[in-house]
Amino acid sequence: MxxxxxxxxxxxxxxxxxxxxxxxxxxxxxxxxxxxxxxxxxxxxxxxxxxxxxxxxxxxxxxxxxxxxxxxxxxxxxxxxxxxxxxxxxxxxxxxxxxxxxxxxxxxxxxxxxxxxxxxxxxxxxxxxxxxxxxxxxxxxxxxxxxxxxxxxxxxxxxxxxxxxxxxxxxxxxxxxxxxxxxxxxFVPQQAKAVATGSAPDQLPALRIDVTGMVTASNLDAFKAHALAVIGDINTELANDQDFADADATVKWCSEVEDKLKAAKEHALSQTESIDVLFKAIDDITAETRRKRLELEKLIKARKEIIRSDIVMDAAKALQVHIDQINETLNSRIRMPKVMADFAGAIKGKRTIDSLKEAADAELARAKIEASRIADGIRANLKSLNELAIKHGFLFHDAQELVLKANDDLVALIKVRINEHEQQQAELKRQEDAQKAAAATVTPVTEPEAVPQVTEPTPVVAVATAAVAPITQTPADDGQRIKLGDITSRLGFTLSAEFLRSMGFEAVERKQGAQLYRASDFPRICAALVQHIQSVQSDQAAA
Structure with a gap:
């Protein structure tokens, strides 16, 4: 410091x-x-x-x-x-x-x-x-x-x-x-915004009605024309916090206009029983005001949902762009796993557009940090694979899953796999040398007269077979599994599940269509294959 x-x-x-x-x-x-x-x-x-x-x-x-x-x-x-x-x-x-x-x-x-x-x-x-x-x-x-x-x-x-x-x-x-x-x-700073406060349309002029069995005085026509014009000018394109604040205020205003018109109608009714023109005008204005109020209420709800959805989708796309950029820096065979981000949960309870965006941006930053952390771990694991397993790539066909492990765990697993492979190769070499040594000890028949009488190859088979290491007893199941494809990759040639079954090795699980065998059985499979090959060789020699 x-x-x-x-x-x-x-x-x-x-x-x-x-x-x-x-x-x-x-x-x-x-x-x-x-x-x-x-x-x-x-x-x-x-x-x-x-x-x-x-x-x-x-x-x-x-x-x-x-x-x-x-x-x-x-x-x-x-x-x-x-x-x-x-x-x-x-x-x-x-x-x-x-x-x-x-x-x-x-x-x-x-x-x-x-x-x-x-x-x-x-x-x-x-x-x-x-x-x-x-x-x-x-x-x-x-x-x-x-x-x-x-x-x-x-x-x-x-x-x-x-x-x-x-x-x-x-x-x-x-x-x-x-x-x-x-x-x-x-980052591009946004222009400072004032707190959005709702602004409803200008107040309508007071509606004056005097009746004495007939309408004696009224500015109804002018009132109606002005009211419908004001209502028609109400903004229904909601894009920002100011628009939403105005819309909320206008909804309240519409409700107040409806109440006042209803009161004016009731007042007129108290003076006369029926004045069709007056009532029709009031009903028209009331209906139009109500229609606009309901329209705005629906628009507010629908538009807010669209904006919330757009904010969530934009944040998800930005996260995917970040992950795609990381993938470009990785090995072509390795891809980033799915990084969880709850943008919908982050914006829950937020009311204004600014607060929605802020919450989504904060969750986006958190997810980007998590993605970068995972990517750093993958890079460290790829480095370990390149340094420790460069000559044994065939043992790590599951690299996509391996690179997501903790580096210490991966390094230990690499060493175990390579050690097991080298031990298996050494065992195969020992058995091959033993087979060659046993074959060299077989004394050929040299007497000419004895050749026609030799019809049984049993001694040769017995000697050759005696050099084959016995298949060990079945080890305890440690829970580790190996795919049929991984077995064939290690051996360098193709085996079928049916062939392994014929030698006594049954798949213990199936996962996404793949046959899974006990990993601890691999040495026994190798020994069984050697014995099978030697048996075939002996049969050919005796034919």
């Missing part, structure tokens, strides 16, 4: 932070921050524009810093060592520690008293919003642990826990920043 002589909160500190990925930004990068989205962080890093701190926020920060200064001596008392605020960097990562011991093996991180945080500390289970910051502090500093404190600066309101690196999180954090840096290069 490189230590920087800057004080937290100073302009120099802010300038330094702008050039690094900081620990306090790690939760947002992981899509786990309570205060900032991943896209907002991308925009801030891309443009360099940092949101202004409100007076209310600054007041909270000031209380937090004051409580931190008061809590530091309490932690020093608990651990028996002094703590010093420190700012450090490692690579492109930065961490500002509220305190560190002189040896740098223990860190101190303070949060202002908060009942929810207190509950997490007491159970020892922190939310990602907190633990990603701590993981980066440990990564940058190289410390062993963090004393995570939540307090108001007094002993009465003071809780703490010890946080140590959790296996796997450090690698996930590094991969997350790598993906973030890649996304940052391609």
């Amino acid at each position: 490189q230590v920087h002589n800057v004080q937290q909160g100073t302009p120099e500190w802010h300038a330094l932070r702008s050039s690094y990925f900081t620990a306090s930004e790690a939760p947002a990068m992981k899509g786990a921050s309570k205060f900032q989205t991943r896209n907002d962080l991308l925009s801030m890093k891309k443009t360099g524009i940092v949101p202004d701190v409100t007076q209310q926020q600054q007041a909270v920060f000031d209380r937090g810093h004051a409580a931190e200064e008061m809590a530091r001596p309490l932690v020093e008392e608990d651990i028996g060592e002094e703590l010093y605020p420190i700012v450090g960097t490692s690579g492109n990562l930065l961490a500002s520690m509220d305190g560190a011991t002189m040896l740098g093996d223990v860190l101190f991180e303070h949060k202002l008293w908060n009942e929810k945080v207190v509950a997490q500390i007491r159970t020892g289970e922190l939310e990602p919003h907190y633990y990603w910051q701590l993981e980066q502090q440990l990564l940058v500093s190289g410390a062993e642990r963090v004393i995570f404190v939540c307090s108001d600066g007094t002993r009465d309101k003071f809780v703490s826990m010890e946080y140590r690196p959790v296996p796997g999180r450090r690698e996930e954090l590094i991969a997350g920043w790598a993906q973030f840096e890649q996304d940052l290069g391609e």
